[in-house]
Amino acid sequence: xxxxxxxxxxxxxxxxxxxxxxxxxxxxxxxxxxxxxxxxxxxxxxxxxxxxxxxxxxxxxxxxxxxxxxxxxxxxxxxxxxxxxxxxxxxxxxxxxxxxxxxxxxxxxxxxxxxxxxxxxxxxxxxxxxxxxxxxxxxxxxxxxxxxxxxxxxxxxxxxxxxxxxxxxxxxxxxxxxxxxxxxxxxxxxxxxxxxxxxxxxxxxxxxxxxxxxxxxxxxxxxxxxxxxxxxxxxxxxxxxxxxxxxxxxxxxxxxxxxxxxxxxxxxxxxxxxxxxxxxxxxxxxxxxxxxxxxxxxxxxxxxxxxxxxxxxxxxxxxxxxxxxxxxxxxxxxxxxxxxxxxxxxxxxxxxxxxxxxxxxxxxxxxxxxxxxxxxxxxxxxxxxxxxxxxxxxxxxxxxxxxxxxxxxxxxxxxxxxxxxxxxxxxxxxxxxx
Amino acid sequence: xxxxxxxxxxxxxxxxxxxxxxxxxxxxxxxxxxxxxxxxxxxxxxxxxxxxxxxxxxxxxxxxxxxxxxxxxxxxxxxxxxxxxxxxxxxxxxxxxxxxxxxxxxxxxxxxxxxxxxxxxxxxxxxxxxxxxxxxxxxxxxxxxxxxx
Numbered sequence: 001x002x003x004x005x006x007x008x009x010x011x012x013x014x015x016x017x018x019x020x021x022x023x024x025x026x027x028x029x030x031x032x033x034x035x036x037x038x039x040x041x042x043x044x045x046x047x048x049x050x051x052x053x054x055x056x057x058x059x060x061x062x063x064x065x066x067x068x069x070x071x072x073x074x075x076x077x078x079x080x081x082x083x084x085x086x087x088x089x090x091x092x093x094x095x096x097x098x099x100x101x102x103x104x105x106x107x108x109x110x111x112x113x114x115x116x117x118x119x120x121x122x123x124x125x126x127x128x129x130x131x132x133x134x135x136x137x138x139x140x141x142x143x144x145x146x147x148x149x150x151x152x153x154x155x156x157x158x159x160x161x162x163x164x165x166x167x168x169x170x171x172x173x174x175x176x177x178x179x180x181x182x183x184x185x186x187x188x189x190x191x192x193x194x195x196x197x198x199x200x201x202x203x204x205x206x207x208x209x210x211x212x213x214x215x216x217x218x219x220x221x222x223x224x225x226x227x228x229x230x231x232x233x234x235x236x237x238x239x240x241x242x243x244x245x246x247x248x249x250x251x252x253x254x255x256x257x258x259x260x261x262x263x264x265x266x267x268x269x270x271x272x273x274x275x276x277x278x279x280x281x282x283x284x285x286x287x288x289x290x291x292x293x294x295x296x297x298x299x300x301x302x303x304x305x306x307x308x309x310x311x312x313x314x315x316x317x318x319x320x321x322x323x324x325x326x327x328x329x330x331x332x333x334x335x336x337x338x339x340x341x342x343x344x345x346x347x348x349x350x351x352x353x354x355x356x357x358x359x360x361x362x363x364x365x366x367x368x369x370x371x372x373x374x375x376x377x378x379x380x381x382x383x384x385x386x387x388x389x390x391x392x393x394x395x396x397x398x399x400x401x402x403x404x405x406x407x408x409x410x411x412x413x414x415x416x417x418x419x420x421x422x423x424x425x426x427x428x429x430x431x432x433x434x
Numbered sequence: 435x436x437x438x439x440x441x442x443x444x445x446x447x448x449x450x451x452x453x454x455x456x457x458x459x460x461x462x463x464x465x466x467x468x469x470x471x472x473x474x475x476x477x478x479x480x481x482x483x484x485x486x487x488x489x490x491x492x493x494x495x496x497x498x499x500x501x502x503x504x505x506x507x508x509x510x511x512x513x514x515x516x517x518x519x520x521x522x523x524x525x526x527x528x529x530x531x532x533x534x535x536x537x538x539x540x541x542x543x544x545x546x547x548x549x550x551x552x553x554x555x556x557x558x559x560x561x562x563x564x565x566x567x568x569x570x571x572x573x574x575x576x577x578x579x580x581x582x583x
Contacts, residue, residue, distance in 0.1 A: 110478075114534070127534060130534075130537050137534070139538075141478065142538060142539075149482070159476070
């Protein structure tokens, strides 16, 4: 057997946020090494927070990433308010939920339609796709804009929200604006159902499929929700989010500026839409349930390439759930602002939320004057990186054994695996624990 | 006329588009019919900034290998003809974003674009521009103001 080595190098991952690549080393016909290299420079946002007042946290930490800024905002506020003993009023809780739905619509619309679907349909880009699917491509942008509009209404602007505060909101939306959003969400349902039909006609390859542990938050109430306080695994384990350090072990690797993560048992795991569907898909209702049954007729399978379809199911859910939340907010009296009084005191708080890419955890501790003493953020992409490498290894072994074709075809398929996670490398490289 | 500065001012020279808008807002404060807006990092949000203007002038950071501070001037046809691979999951390249906007927002299909691209020296977490990029930003702001006279 030859021991000569062969390297497969993808120096830059296209259609992935931030700078990353894939390196595979094959020796003697066996896959020797698989790395997802993250070149993006570290952000050090957590270090920047030390010594600042907790009221400054949101303004700094949301700038980890523009697309993920709403998720970081809601997670940071949850952690800070837990530390201060603040319990959100029903209106504040619903509004943060609507903000999260808007961010998920924006993010999933872009990833599903502009970045992943071209792979499955054999186009180079969403623009090339427009030649055959002009209406669909036009609708996808409108859907993304709707997500932006929701974030502008609730957060005060489309990125880096300014209206979201510890204790509440500086300004509440007018009823007529909520009615407009509700109508827009309703109007988007039928065109999105057309996408579900299109997706159902596409066969998803299984070259990266392998046994996978899924992790997601248990929804805070009956129904499919993006917030909760208990981390659950697909093996049936449950842990309070406040004890996440006992569950999620972060570690550094030589080839990546981003930390990797594994469960305390050492197993890698996946967070994100597919994990949420695997754990809580039976809670979906309405058209989202129909879409779930249509796209996952055999239930959720351990194949990361179906994560894009899981995002599509969640898009349907977001449109329906968004209308419900608007309805609930319209049932409350129209007011200018809503803020809770609170006393500043020393404390430690953990907050978690399901954002488009998976479970996002924030933790802060501060002194009696509210000065931050420590901060820690664990992003979904950082949690997924080790699992991505396992999937890539499985894919390379299977593809090499099955005469995949040209080197460029092999590289494209490996990129599809990495892209399926919808990684946000900008978010993943900030991690600097204090 | 709508002028939009793209980029992230917390990432060093990536904030050059914002710097130009900041200068234009001072120099064009009383100029009727001209708006200068911060576009942040997602060109796909242009439709939310657009109020029916026939022309949209864009200022963005560019990294093409030219010396830092080099000013690239692209007219509408040249800008939209740039073949550019996607390099980000969360945002498409500027030309692809403009092409998608033309498809997805038909009322913007007739908008004429112009780009001032300023070659960057350093894109990393930091506030403020490199001196050579700051000088180019001043030059672009003056050039745009002159064109509006």
